[in-house]
Amino acid sequence: MASSGRCLCGQISVTLPQGTFNDKTENVRLCRCNNCRQVAGSLFTYNIVLPKTDVKIQGEPKAYEDKNTDSGNVLLRRFCPNCGSRIYGTNSKHPDKVFVSLGLFDQSPKPSVQLYCKNRPEWDKQIDGCKDFEAMPTQ
Template identity: 30%
Template sequence: MARYKLSGGCACGNIHYDFDGELAMAVHCHCRDCQRSSGSGSAAIFAANRNDIQLTGKTSSYQYTGDSGEAVVRHFCPNCGSPLFSDVKTLPDLMFMRIASLDDPSQIRPSMHIYCDSSQVWDRPNDPLPKFGKMPS
C-alpha cells in the first residue's frame, strides 16, 4: 500500500492535523448521516489508523447510533463548524477523516461508493467505481 504524508484541518485554522501512514480505505459515503453532516448527497472519507494522525486543537462533537447499533461520534470545529472526522465504536483503531478537510484533497481518491441504498435521486453515483448498498464486508 502507498504511504501518505498529508495535513489538513478546519476552514478557520482552529483545528489542524498531520497524517503519516497508509489508508485503510477511501470512499464516497451516501448514508443519511453523511448527507446531513455534509449538506450534500455524500461525503468523501478516508479511514486511517488513529496512531498515524496527530491532531491539534479541540473539536466539538455529537453522537448518534450507526447502522451497526453502536455509537458513531462526529467531530467538527466549534468555531467554523467544519466537519473533520468520525470515531466509530466498532472500529476503534481507525479515524474516518473528511477528504475535503485536507490541505490538498486531490492527494486521495475514493475507490468506491458505500451506502448507495441511501443515495439521493439527484446525486446517484455515475462513475466506474464499485458501488455497495451498505458497508461492504
C-alpha cells in the same frame, strides 16, 4: 512529506503520514447514508480511514455522539466548534480507526468504496473502479 489539512477557520489542523494519498487510496470512501448526508449537507461524506495512531490532530474538536444509525454502530463525529467543519469520526465497530474528512486537504484522492449507494440519485453516476455497496457491508 506529511499531508496537512485544516478546518475553514484554521483553528483545527490534521496531519497524515507521508504517502497517505499515494499508498492508502483503498481506504478512501464516500458514504451516502442519511446521517452522513445530513452531517455533510451534501450527497455524501468523503473520508479516508486510517489507524488512530497515524493521525495527528492539533486543536480541540467538539464531538457529537450519533447513535441513530442505520448500521447500528455508534459514531462519534468531531467538528470544529468555531466554524463547524467536519474533522473526523470514530465508529464503535472499529475503535482503532479514524474516518478523516478529506475536505480539509488540498489533495482529492479518488474513492475506492461507496457506501449506501441505494441513496445515490439516478443522475449521480458510478465512479469507474470504485466498489459500490447498497448499504453497509457486513465485513
